[in-house]
Amino acid sequence: MKIFHSYPVAALLGLGLAGILPAATPSINITPFGSMADGRAVNLYSLVNASGARADITNYGAIIVRLFVPDRAGRFDDVVLGYNSLADYQRASPYFGAVVGRYGNRIAEGRFTLDGRTYPLVTNNAPGGIPCHLHGGTVGFDKVLWTAEPSLVDAAPALTLRYRSRDGEEGYPGNLDVTIRYQLGEDNSLSVEYRATTDQSTPVNLTQHSYFNLGGEGRGDILDHVLTLNASRFTPVNAGLIPTGELAPVAGTPFDFRQPRAIGERVDEPDEQLKFGGGYDHNFVLDRPEAGGLAHAATVFEPKSGRVLEVWTEEPGVQFYCGNFLNGSHVGKSGRAYARRYGLCLETQHFPNSPNQPSFPDTILRPGREYRTRTIFKFSAR
Numbered sequence: 001m002k003i004f005h006s007y008p009v010a011a012l013l014g015l016g017l018a019g020i021l022p023a024a025t026p027s028i029n030i031t032p033f034g035s036m037a038d039g040r041a042v043n044l045y046s047l048v049n050a051s052g053a054r055a056d057i058t059n060y061g062a063i064i065v066r067l068f069v070p071d072r073a074g075r076f077d078d079v080v081l082g083y084n085s086l087a088d089y090q091r092a093s094p095y096f097g098a099v100v101g102r103y104g105n106r107i108a109e110g111r112f113t114l115d116g117r118t119y120p121l122v123t124n125n126a127p128g129g130i131p132c133h134l135h136g137g138t139v140g141f142d143k144v145l146w147t148a149e150p151s152l153v154d155a156a157p158a159l160t161l162r163y164r165s166r167d168g169e170e171g172y173p174g175n176l177d178v179t180i181r182y183q184l185g186e187d188n189s190l191s192v193e194y195r196a197t198t199d200q201s202t203p204v205n206l207t208q209h210s211y212f213n214l215g216g217e218g219r220g221d222i223l224d225h226v227l228t229l230n231a232s233r234f235t236p237v238n239a240g241l242i243p244t245g246e247l248a249p250v251a252g253t254p255f256d257f258r259q260p261r262a263i264g265e266r267v268d269e270p271d272e273q274l275k276f277g278g279g280y281d282h283n284f285v286l287d288r289p290e291a292g293g294l295a296h297a298a299t300v301f302e303p304k305s306g307r308v309l310e311v312w313t314e315e316p317g318v319q320f321y322c323g324n325f326l327n328g329s330h331v332g333k334s335g336r337a338y339a340r341r342y343g344l345c346l347e348t349q350h351f352p353n354s355p356n357q358p359s360f361p362d363t364i365l366r367p368g369r370e371y372r373t374r375t376i377f378k379f380s381a382r
């Protein structure tokens, strides 16, 4: 295991690298990635496994900036959307690659009641003109600086990121101590382990917001990607993208991905739910053999490159968002604008608006308890 602070090597590795990479020994390369407005330094950590797959992660927002994995011919491409510079992330990012929290997804009207007290949250989103709280607020976990500790865990390069979210931040109660550990496995799996503890009861729902394009970022839309979702129900929403509370069967609807289907096949069908989201932007209720433990949530296959992404999670749900709100205004790493549906997200999570929806699985973390969950993104090719 090598940990480098070698800036010239970083310049070589840093930008737009694609092609066949030689076999490597697992390593972590650390390079500067700019600084926060208050002067704190931000870094980029390049995790490389023995077969040359590479994840570049910054401690700003715990963002996965680049992710190079091989296609069926062994060619490496960057399969996540994002920017080359910290300034671009700070200026305008629809959560590209970030960890979102304290509560990933929406909370209706930006408020919830817990143990008899009502907590107002920042409202920072208004689908259909209906205000809500989205992804932790104006300055969520995607916009803060985390402390970072690179290490070798079970012979795989890992990065542990920590952040203390203060009592009252964005309206949430309690000091919340959050730890995220990314680990790049020998088998081209990127695992994300989330932990948190609190000193007051608070909602917690953390997720990873990477936009994947298995054909390579910026190369086109994801409508030809073939998706399988291990979910026989989903949570339909109202015009404000807040779940109605119903767990509706997907059978006979464009939401049935239990058998592999191209994303573009039904995305523009005249369906009220698709109309609300401008396409897929919905939480699916995962079918799992038993409660808890890692379960298969989704598989995505991109026919041209042959790349496959499998998502495994301990969470009960996954938000499948097909990049409907991308509109060409974000110019990504390779200098190409990200047009509508140029990336897809599979945000493993508890269901949206759970703090206001008693029938949904509980998202309240209590003092003395530990929030702990894991999601694995596993890449291969066929």
Ligand code: BGC
Pocket: 094, 095, 105, 241, 281, 282, 319, 321, 325, 345, 347
């Ligand atoms: C939400 C979308 C939102 C996007 C980025 C996704 O998680 O489901 O509705 O537009 O994040 O802001």
